Protein backbone atom coordinates (compact mmCIF):
# COMPACT_ATOMS: atom_id res chain seq x y z
CA UNK A 329 0.00 0.00 0.00
CA UNK A 330 1.29 3.46 -0.77
CA UNK A 331 0.65 6.09 1.89
CA UNK A 332 -2.31 7.63 0.14
CA UNK A 333 -4.00 4.23 0.17
CA UNK A 334 -3.19 3.89 3.86
CA UNK A 335 -4.72 7.33 4.41
CA UNK A 336 -7.90 6.26 2.68
CA UNK A 337 -8.15 3.16 4.85
CA UNK A 338 -6.97 4.29 8.29
CA UNK A 339 -6.85 8.06 8.60
CA UNK A 340 -9.70 10.20 9.84
CA UNK A 341 -9.53 13.76 8.49
CA UNK A 342 -11.09 16.88 10.10
CA UNK A 343 -14.85 17.20 9.70
CA UNK A 344 -14.91 14.11 7.54
CA UNK A 345 -15.98 10.51 7.21
CA UNK A 346 -13.63 7.51 6.95
CA UNK A 347 -12.89 6.91 4.16
CA UNK A 348 -13.32 10.50 3.08
CA UNK A 349 -16.26 11.19 0.81
CA UNK A 350 -14.31 13.97 -0.85
CA UNK A 351 -10.95 13.96 -2.57
CA UNK A 352 -7.94 14.16 -0.21
CA UNK A 353 -4.81 15.67 -1.70
CA UNK A 354 -1.43 14.11 -1.03
CA UNK A 355 1.06 16.85 -0.17
CA UNK A 356 4.76 16.21 -0.56
CA UNK A 357 6.24 19.48 0.65
CA UNK A 358 5.69 23.21 1.06
CA UNK A 359 7.74 26.35 0.54
CA UNK A 360 6.77 30.00 1.11
CA UNK A 361 3.23 30.10 -0.29
CA UNK A 362 3.49 27.05 -2.53
CA UNK A 363 2.12 23.58 -1.79
CA UNK A 364 3.77 20.75 -3.74
CA UNK A 365 1.48 17.81 -4.37
CA UNK A 366 2.49 14.20 -4.63
CA UNK A 367 1.50 14.07 -8.28
CA UNK A 368 3.86 16.92 -9.17
CA UNK A 369 1.25 19.69 -9.24
CA UNK A 370 1.90 23.02 -7.46
CA UNK A 371 -0.79 25.03 -5.68
CA UNK A 372 -0.68 28.62 -4.45
CA UNK A 373 -1.79 28.53 -0.84
CA UNK A 374 -4.94 30.60 -0.28
CA UNK A 375 -5.60 29.27 3.23
CA UNK A 376 -2.30 29.70 5.11
CA UNK A 377 -3.17 26.42 6.83
CA UNK A 378 -6.28 27.73 8.61
CA UNK A 379 -4.91 31.18 9.52
CA UNK A 380 -1.68 29.86 10.96
CA UNK A 381 1.19 30.10 8.44
CA UNK A 382 1.45 33.89 8.60
CA UNK A 383 5.05 33.96 7.31
CA UNK A 384 4.52 31.23 4.70
CA UNK A 385 6.11 27.79 4.96
CA UNK A 386 9.74 26.92 5.69
CA UNK A 387 10.92 30.36 6.70
CA UNK A 388 14.68 30.03 7.41
CA UNK A 389 14.42 31.92 10.72
CA UNK A 390 11.63 29.68 12.00
CA UNK A 391 13.28 26.51 10.74
CA UNK A 392 16.52 27.50 12.47
CA UNK A 393 14.80 28.29 15.76
CA UNK A 394 13.40 24.76 15.85
CA UNK A 395 16.63 23.11 14.77
CA UNK A 396 18.53 24.97 17.47
CA UNK A 397 16.01 24.18 20.21
CA UNK A 398 15.73 20.47 19.42
CA UNK A 399 19.38 19.97 20.40
CA UNK A 400 19.05 22.02 23.59
CA UNK A 401 15.83 20.48 24.94
CA UNK A 402 12.90 19.13 22.90
CA UNK A 403 10.54 18.87 25.85
CA UNK A 404 10.35 19.11 29.60
CA UNK A 405 7.30 18.91 31.83
CA UNK A 406 6.06 22.33 32.97
CA UNK A 407 4.86 21.29 36.42
CA UNK A 408 7.31 22.84 38.87
CA UNK A 409 9.79 23.63 36.10
CA UNK A 410 10.58 26.86 34.22
CA UNK A 411 12.59 27.26 31.03
CA UNK A 412 13.98 30.17 29.06
CA UNK A 413 11.88 29.90 25.88
CA UNK A 414 8.61 29.82 27.83
CA UNK A 415 9.65 32.82 29.94
CA UNK A 416 10.63 34.81 26.86
CA UNK A 417 7.36 33.91 25.13
CA UNK A 418 5.14 34.82 28.07
CA UNK A 419 6.90 38.18 28.41
CA UNK A 420 6.39 38.85 24.69
CA UNK A 421 2.68 37.95 24.93
CA UNK A 422 2.29 40.13 27.99
CA UNK A 423 3.98 43.08 26.26
CA UNK A 424 1.95 42.65 23.07
CA UNK A 425 -1.45 42.31 24.75
CA UNK A 426 -1.00 44.61 27.74
CA UNK A 427 -2.23 41.73 29.92
CA UNK A 428 -0.09 40.16 32.62
CA UNK A 429 -0.64 36.47 33.21
CA UNK A 430 -0.09 33.82 30.57
CA UNK A 431 -1.26 30.19 30.62
CA UNK A 432 0.24 28.16 27.76
CA UNK A 433 -2.03 25.58 26.12
CA UNK A 434 -1.67 22.97 23.42
CA UNK A 435 -4.44 24.13 21.08
CA UNK A 436 -6.93 26.91 20.54
CA UNK A 437 -9.88 24.90 21.82
CA UNK A 438 -7.97 24.10 25.01
CA UNK A 439 -7.18 27.78 25.55
CA UNK A 440 -10.91 28.51 25.29
CA UNK A 441 -11.64 25.77 27.85
CA UNK A 442 -9.05 27.31 30.16
CA UNK A 443 -10.49 30.80 29.62
CA UNK A 444 -13.98 29.61 30.60
CA UNK A 445 -12.63 27.73 33.64
CA UNK A 446 -10.61 30.79 34.68
CA UNK A 447 -13.62 33.10 34.41
CA UNK A 448 -15.67 30.76 36.63
CA UNK A 449 -12.80 30.53 39.08
CA UNK A 450 -12.45 34.32 39.25
CA UNK A 451 -16.14 34.67 40.07
CA UNK A 452 -15.90 31.90 42.67
CA UNK A 453 -12.91 33.64 44.22
CA UNK A 454 -15.23 36.60 44.64
CA UNK A 455 -17.75 34.29 46.30
CA UNK A 456 -20.09 34.30 43.32
CA UNK A 457 -21.50 31.13 41.76
CA UNK A 458 -21.61 32.12 38.12
CA UNK A 459 -21.47 29.31 35.59
CA UNK A 460 -23.01 30.79 32.48
CA UNK A 461 -21.51 32.63 29.56
CA UNK A 462 -22.86 35.01 26.99
CA UNK A 463 -21.82 34.32 23.41
CA UNK A 464 -22.75 35.68 20.00
CA UNK A 465 -24.91 33.94 17.46
CA UNK A 466 -22.65 32.68 14.65
CA UNK A 467 -19.77 32.26 17.09
CA UNK A 468 -17.07 29.64 16.66
CA UNK A 469 -14.72 28.92 19.57
CA UNK A 470 -13.50 25.38 18.95
CA UNK A 471 -14.45 21.71 19.04
CA UNK A 472 -14.05 20.58 22.66
CA UNK A 473 -16.99 20.42 25.08
CA UNK A 474 -16.82 23.85 26.69
CA UNK A 475 -15.80 25.52 23.46
CA UNK A 476 -18.63 23.81 21.57
CA UNK A 477 -21.11 25.07 24.13
CA UNK A 478 -20.34 28.70 23.27
CA UNK A 479 -20.48 28.10 19.49
CA UNK A 480 -23.60 29.08 17.55
CA UNK A 481 -26.29 26.64 18.60
CA UNK A 482 -27.82 25.84 15.24
CA UNK A 483 -25.44 27.04 12.56
CA UNK A 484 -22.38 25.37 14.08
CA UNK A 485 -21.11 21.89 13.43
CA UNK A 486 -22.03 20.97 17.00
CA UNK A 487 -25.82 21.18 17.18
CA UNK A 488 -25.92 17.38 16.96
CA UNK A 489 -24.54 17.14 20.51
CA UNK A 490 -27.65 18.78 21.89
CA UNK A 491 -28.16 18.16 25.59
CA UNK A 492 -24.59 16.91 26.08
CA UNK A 493 -23.59 20.57 26.01
CA UNK A 494 -23.95 23.03 28.90
CA UNK A 495 -26.49 25.74 28.06
CA UNK A 496 -25.37 29.32 27.74
CA UNK A 497 -26.96 32.57 26.71
CA UNK A 498 -26.72 33.80 23.14
CA UNK A 499 -27.23 37.29 21.82
CA UNK A 500 -27.94 38.66 18.40
CA UNK A 501 -24.71 39.05 16.44
CA UNK A 502 -23.69 42.57 15.35
CA UNK A 503 -24.93 43.38 11.83
CA UNK A 504 -22.56 42.52 9.00
CA UNK A 505 -20.21 45.37 8.04
CA UNK A 506 -17.30 47.26 9.60
CA UNK A 507 -19.32 50.50 9.73
CA UNK A 508 -22.77 49.02 10.28
CA UNK A 509 -25.20 49.87 13.02
CA UNK A 510 -24.90 47.38 15.86
CA UNK A 511 -27.48 48.84 18.24
CA UNK A 512 -29.80 45.82 18.18
CA UNK A 513 -27.01 43.55 19.25
CA UNK A 514 -26.00 45.87 22.10
CA UNK A 515 -29.63 46.17 23.14
CA UNK A 516 -29.86 42.39 23.30
CA UNK A 517 -26.66 42.25 25.37
CA UNK A 518 -28.00 44.87 27.76
CA UNK A 519 -31.29 43.05 28.21
CA UNK A 520 -29.67 39.67 28.78
CA UNK A 521 -27.19 41.16 31.23
CA UNK A 522 -29.98 42.82 33.17
CA UNK A 523 -31.91 39.57 33.34
CA UNK A 524 -29.14 37.02 33.91
CA UNK A 525 -26.09 38.89 35.25
CA UNK A 526 -26.17 37.03 38.54
CA UNK A 527 -25.44 33.79 36.67
CA UNK A 528 -23.01 35.08 34.07
CA UNK A 529 -19.25 34.72 34.48
CA UNK A 530 -18.15 36.20 31.18
CA UNK A 531 -18.93 37.31 27.65
CA UNK A 532 -16.89 35.46 25.02
CA UNK A 533 -16.62 36.76 21.45
CA UNK A 534 -14.41 36.82 18.38
CA UNK A 535 -13.47 40.50 18.01
CA UNK A 536 -14.35 42.26 14.70
CA UNK A 537 -14.31 39.07 12.59
CA UNK A 538 -16.35 36.00 13.39
CA UNK A 539 -14.43 33.18 11.70
CA UNK A 540 -15.62 29.62 11.12
CA UNK A 541 -19.20 30.52 12.14
CA UNK A 542 -19.70 32.71 9.08
CA UNK A 543 -16.65 34.85 8.24
CA UNK A 544 -18.55 37.91 9.45
CA UNK A 545 -16.90 41.33 9.79
CA UNK A 546 -18.61 43.73 12.20
CA UNK A 547 -18.25 47.20 13.71
CA UNK A 548 -15.47 47.40 16.35
CA UNK A 549 -17.46 50.02 18.26
CA UNK A 550 -19.72 47.19 19.37
CA UNK A 551 -16.82 46.05 21.53
CA UNK A 552 -16.45 49.46 23.18
CA UNK A 553 -20.09 49.40 24.28
CA UNK A 554 -19.85 45.75 25.35
CA UNK A 555 -16.78 46.63 27.43
CA UNK A 556 -18.73 49.29 29.35
CA UNK A 557 -21.77 47.09 29.91
CA UNK A 558 -19.77 44.11 31.17
CA UNK A 559 -17.70 46.27 33.51
CA UNK A 560 -20.88 47.47 35.16
CA UNK A 561 -21.76 43.91 36.25
CA UNK A 562 -18.17 42.61 36.73
CA UNK A 563 -18.68 40.19 33.88
CA UNK A 564 -15.38 39.25 32.27
CA UNK A 565 -14.75 40.19 28.67
CA UNK A 566 -13.15 37.21 26.94
CA UNK A 567 -11.71 38.05 23.52
CA UNK A 568 -11.05 34.97 21.41
CA UNK A 569 -8.25 36.25 19.15
CA UNK A 570 -7.22 32.76 18.03
CA UNK A 571 -8.09 33.54 14.41
CA UNK A 572 -7.81 37.34 14.34
CA UNK A 573 -4.59 37.71 16.35
CA UNK A 574 -1.09 38.45 15.04
CA UNK A 575 -2.13 40.88 12.36
CA UNK A 576 -4.86 39.15 10.36
CA UNK A 577 -7.24 42.13 10.48
CA UNK A 578 -4.54 44.76 9.95
CA UNK A 579 -4.01 45.38 13.67
CA UNK A 580 -1.86 43.17 15.89
CA UNK A 581 -5.06 42.14 17.69
CA UNK A 582 -8.58 42.85 16.47
CA UNK A 583 -9.44 44.39 19.88
CA UNK A 584 -7.02 47.19 18.93
CA UNK A 585 -9.62 48.44 16.41
CA UNK A 586 -11.82 49.33 19.38
CA UNK A 587 -8.99 50.32 21.71
CA UNK A 588 -10.32 47.95 24.33
CA UNK A 589 -8.43 45.67 26.65
CA UNK A 590 -10.29 42.44 27.38
CA UNK A 591 -9.98 40.76 30.79
CA UNK A 592 -9.02 37.47 29.15
CA UNK A 593 -7.60 36.85 25.70
CA UNK A 594 -7.03 33.59 23.86
CA UNK A 595 -4.47 33.33 21.06
CA UNK A 596 -3.43 30.39 18.90
CA UNK A 597 -3.32 29.65 15.18
CA UNK A 598 -0.69 32.22 14.00
CA UNK A 599 1.16 32.09 17.35
CA UNK A 600 3.88 29.72 16.13
CA UNK A 601 3.70 30.86 12.51
CA UNK A 602 1.87 27.61 11.78
CA UNK A 603 4.74 25.36 12.88
CA UNK A 604 3.67 23.72 16.12
CA UNK A 605 0.40 23.29 17.94
CA UNK A 606 0.28 25.92 20.66
CA UNK A 607 -2.10 28.48 22.10
CA UNK A 608 -2.30 30.68 25.17
CA UNK A 609 -4.81 32.16 27.55
CA UNK A 610 -3.75 35.55 28.87
CA UNK A 611 -5.42 37.43 31.73
CA UNK A 612 -5.14 40.69 33.59
CA UNK A 613 -3.09 40.75 36.78
CA UNK A 614 -6.31 41.40 38.67
CA UNK A 615 -7.72 38.03 37.58
CA UNK A 616 -4.64 35.98 38.44
CA UNK A 617 -4.27 37.85 41.76
CA UNK A 618 -7.93 37.41 42.67
CA UNK A 619 -7.76 33.65 42.05
CA UNK A 620 -4.33 33.15 43.59
CA UNK A 621 -5.17 35.11 46.75
CA UNK A 622 -8.50 33.36 47.30
CA UNK A 623 -9.26 30.12 49.14
CA UNK A 624 -9.21 28.33 45.77
CA UNK A 625 -5.65 29.48 45.21
CA UNK A 626 -4.78 27.62 42.00
CA UNK A 627 -5.89 27.19 38.41
CA UNK A 628 -6.54 23.47 38.03
CA UNK A 629 -5.38 22.78 34.52
CA UNK A 630 -2.11 21.36 33.17
CA UNK A 631 -1.70 19.76 29.76
CA UNK A 632 1.15 17.22 29.55
CA UNK A 633 2.81 19.17 26.77
CA UNK A 634 2.22 22.59 28.32
CA UNK A 635 4.94 25.08 27.42
CA UNK A 636 6.66 22.70 25.00
CA UNK A 637 10.08 24.27 24.36
CA UNK A 638 10.03 23.56 20.61
CA UNK A 639 6.68 25.32 20.27
CA UNK A 640 7.84 28.19 22.49
CA UNK A 641 11.05 28.67 20.53
CA UNK A 642 9.30 28.83 17.17
CA UNK A 643 6.59 31.11 18.61
CA UNK A 644 9.34 33.45 19.81
CA UNK A 645 10.97 33.41 16.39
CA UNK A 646 7.61 34.01 14.69
CA UNK A 647 6.74 37.00 16.87
CA UNK A 648 10.25 38.46 16.41
CA UNK A 649 9.93 38.04 12.66
CA UNK A 650 6.53 39.71 12.67
CA UNK A 651 7.82 42.67 14.63
CA UNK A 652 10.95 43.13 12.53
CA UNK A 653 9.12 43.00 9.18
CA UNK A 654 6.66 45.55 7.78
CA UNK A 655 3.80 43.19 8.46
CA UNK A 656 1.24 45.97 8.68
CA UNK A 657 2.27 47.35 5.29
CA UNK A 658 2.13 43.86 3.81
CA UNK A 659 -1.32 43.24 5.28
CA UNK A 660 -2.50 46.67 4.05
CA UNK A 661 -1.25 45.80 0.57
CA UNK A 662 -3.11 42.46 0.70
CA UNK A 663 -6.25 44.29 1.82
CA UNK A 664 -5.97 46.72 -1.11
CA UNK A 665 -5.68 43.85 -3.59
CA UNK A 666 -8.72 42.11 -2.06
CA UNK A 667 -10.60 45.46 -2.24
CA UNK A 668 -10.00 45.75 -5.97
CA UNK A 669 -10.23 42.12 -7.06
CA UNK A 670 -13.29 41.13 -5.05
CA UNK A 671 -15.33 43.81 -6.83
CA UNK A 672 -15.35 41.48 -9.83
CA UNK A 673 -17.19 38.87 -7.79
CA UNK A 674 -19.89 41.27 -6.64
CA UNK A 675 -21.49 41.34 -10.09
CA UNK A 676 -21.96 37.58 -10.41
CA UNK A 677 -25.46 36.08 -10.20
CA UNK A 678 -24.49 33.37 -7.71
CA UNK A 679 -22.83 35.86 -5.35
CA UNK A 680 -24.76 37.30 -2.41
CA UNK A 681 -22.02 39.62 -1.12
CA UNK A 682 -18.28 40.10 -0.77
CA UNK A 683 -16.30 41.40 2.21
CA UNK A 684 -12.71 41.70 3.30
CA UNK A 685 -10.43 43.06 5.98
CA UNK A 686 -6.66 42.71 6.35
CA UNK A 687 -5.46 39.37 5.00
CA UNK A 688 -9.00 37.96 4.88
CA UNK A 689 -11.24 37.96 1.80
CA UNK A 690 -14.72 36.42 1.60
CA UNK A 691 -17.22 35.76 -1.17
CA UNK A 692 -20.60 34.68 0.15
CA UNK A 693 -22.76 32.80 -2.32
CA UNK A 694 -26.55 32.67 -2.35
CA UNK A 695 -26.51 28.85 -2.18
CA UNK A 696 -24.45 26.42 -0.14
CA UNK A 697 -24.22 23.59 -2.66
CA UNK A 698 -21.18 24.68 -4.67
CA UNK A 699 -18.33 24.56 -2.14
CA UNK A 700 -16.87 21.25 -3.32
CA UNK A 701 -17.19 22.09 -7.00
CA UNK A 702 -15.44 25.41 -6.43
CA UNK A 703 -12.66 23.81 -4.45
CA UNK A 704 -12.12 21.20 -7.17
CA UNK A 705 -11.98 23.90 -9.87
CA UNK A 706 -9.43 25.92 -7.88
CA UNK A 707 -7.18 22.92 -7.25
CA UNK A 708 -7.31 22.03 -10.94
CA UNK A 709 -6.23 25.58 -11.67
CA UNK A 710 -3.37 25.72 -9.18
CA UNK A 711 -4.97 27.30 -6.09
CA UNK A 712 -5.65 25.81 -2.65
CA UNK A 713 -8.75 27.06 -0.88
CA UNK A 714 -11.21 25.18 1.30
CA UNK A 715 -14.67 26.76 1.10
CA UNK A 716 -17.49 25.73 3.42
CA UNK A 717 -21.21 26.17 2.83
CA UNK A 718 -21.87 29.49 1.14
CA UNK A 719 -18.46 30.86 2.03
CA UNK A 720 -15.68 30.96 -0.53
CA UNK A 721 -12.83 32.62 1.31
CA UNK A 722 -9.11 33.08 1.49
CA UNK A 723 -6.71 33.99 4.29
CA UNK A 724 -3.20 34.48 3.02
CA UNK A 725 0.31 34.56 4.41
CA UNK A 726 1.65 38.09 4.76
CA UNK A 727 4.55 37.28 2.42
CA UNK A 728 2.38 36.33 -0.57
CA UNK A 729 3.44 37.93 -3.87
CA UNK A 730 0.89 40.31 -5.40
CA UNK A 731 0.50 38.20 -8.53
CA UNK A 732 -0.06 35.04 -6.53
CA UNK A 733 -2.75 36.72 -4.44
CA UNK A 734 -4.42 38.02 -7.59
CA UNK A 735 -4.33 34.51 -9.01
CA UNK A 736 -5.97 33.12 -5.85
CA UNK A 737 -8.82 35.64 -6.00
CA UNK A 738 -9.28 35.47 -9.77
CA UNK A 739 -9.38 31.67 -9.68
CA UNK A 740 -12.04 31.77 -6.95
CA UNK A 741 -14.08 34.10 -9.14
CA UNK A 742 -13.50 32.03 -12.28
CA UNK A 743 -14.67 28.96 -10.39
CA UNK A 744 -17.98 30.70 -9.64
CA UNK A 745 -18.21 31.87 -13.27
CA UNK A 746 -17.65 28.33 -14.53
CA UNK A 747 -20.62 27.13 -12.49
CA UNK A 748 -22.79 29.95 -13.83
CA UNK A 749 -21.84 29.02 -17.37
CA UNK A 750 -22.79 25.40 -16.82
CA UNK A 751 -26.24 26.22 -15.50
Ligand SMILES: *Cc1c(COP(=O)(O)O)cnc(C)c1O
Pocket residue numbers: 435436437438440468469470471534539540568569570571572596597607
Ligand atom coordinates in the same frame (compact mmCIF):
# COMPACT_ATOMS: atom_id res chain seq x y z
C1 LIG B 1 -9.65 27.81 15.25
C2 LIG B 1 -10.35 28.52 16.34
C3 LIG B 1 -10.47 27.95 17.62
C4 LIG B 1 -9.98 26.56 17.93
O1 LIG B 1 -8.61 26.41 17.80
P1 LIG B 1 -7.98 24.93 17.59
O2 LIG B 1 -6.51 25.17 17.62
O3 LIG B 1 -8.49 24.47 16.26
O4 LIG B 1 -8.46 24.09 18.71
C5 LIG B 1 -11.08 28.70 18.60
N1 LIG B 1 -11.54 29.94 18.35
C6 LIG B 1 -11.43 30.52 17.14
C7 LIG B 1 -11.94 31.91 16.93
C8 LIG B 1 -10.85 29.83 16.09
O5 LIG B 1 -10.77 30.38 14.87
